[in-house]
Amino acid sequence: MKTRDKIILASLDLFNERGERNVTTNHIAAHLNISPGNLYYHFRSKTDIIYEIFLQYQLLVDHYLQLPQGRQLTLEDKIYYLESVFDGLWSYRFFHRDLEHYLDSDERLRRDYREFTMRCLRTIREILSRLQDAGILCRVEDGHMKSMALNVWLVVTSWLSFLKTSQGDDGQEITRDMLRQGVYQVITMEIPYLTDEYRDRVLSLQQKYLPGSLDRMSAI
Amino acid sequence: MKTRDKIILASLDLFNERGERNVTTNHIAAHLNISPGNLYYHFRSKTDIIYEIFLQYQLLVDHYLQLPQGRQLTLEDKIYYLESVFDGLWSYRFFHRDLEHYLDSDERLRRDYREFTMRCLRTIREILSRLQDAGILCRVEDGHMKSMALNVWLVVTSWLSFLKTSQGDDGQEITRDMLRQGVYQVITMEIPYLTDEYRDRVLSLQQKYLPGSLDRMSAI
């Protein structure tokens, strides 16, 4: 693998693991057994590394969120979207941690991230709309739909932060099970809009995303 | 005012304005025209200042979320809760920006913040429950209620971050109007659960929180 790609990968790993703020360019270089000078030969700054990582993240999510053409959406599609997106968020979890700071210090990233958000919101709306076409969700007024889509986005993007901040007492790590509860939370928002035909199916599907390991949560 | 209090206030202002990461203890001292040594006489570290600020934030939110005893909740109570909480979030907006980092580096804060979250979630559930008692919301299954309350929390706590990251293209600042749209978003989640008696009233109330200045949003 090219050194440039190694730097991106190692940075992502270290950022996710220790938090970007605690990872310096020296750490990244040391972790790869290369010199800091070499790292700076490939990247002009740490900001540039973060930008590269964002580009990959964006590519991944755009890929996950492709809509099938020429057929209706199914419940399986919907679940696939949810699972993949949470997976993507997990793989790049450092990114949303100090997102505001990155946008403050990188003009390009600010512009690109804004467009990324808008693209995602449009896609969420499109998904909801096509779930209506498929008779899974009821039709609702357009403004209400926009607002719903935005709430989905807010819940999805804040889920990891919630887990990290609310569970991290005994240094206990976030498990795949907890991550899955994010799917549960999104489904909760859509339950009132399910058609009678689909309600029971979705309700029992949802139960699979309520992890048993989150006992503390159910004790609240 | 005592120097110690001045330090807390100045820190909060600077953190909110420039981002905590960009504000050093030297900046805080310089801003107050005191020496760094003096600052360290009052606080052992920057972490301690952040912890103090959290205690104030917590006090404020707990105060806002008090429930009236001996009478039913009204729609006005509900709106008051929403408006105050968003106001609190705004006043301490730096806090959620790099929250995970603060929790990583301060054991006390980690413990206290977790308890704070759990307390808030309980209160949100209590509010929903009492809105049911008041005949404003329909009754729902208990697990569903918990999940709804959590979604409310996720939307509320991530709203400012969404505004900052999605609107900040032309260096444009966040306005009170945009902040208010957070109330709109929370109401959206509760609309399906409104009783017939209250639905229309809440729908027209909600419209007041859809700011005209967010034209870009409606063009998405």
Place this chain on the structure above:
DNA sequence: ATTATCTATAGATCTATAGATAATGC
């Protein structure tokens, strides 16, 4: 006497670059 403040600075990083050297591809 105690509390508050200042001056000066040690010590620890961290980013980023200059300049030398090694490796690679025509």
Place this chain on the structure above:
DNA sequence: ATTATCTATAGATCTATAGATAATGC
């Protein structure tokens, strides 16, 4: 010839403290 890498370091901070001095409260 060009690309990749290393060594060494300048320069900029930042946190935190020691020790001296000023202000305040009995």
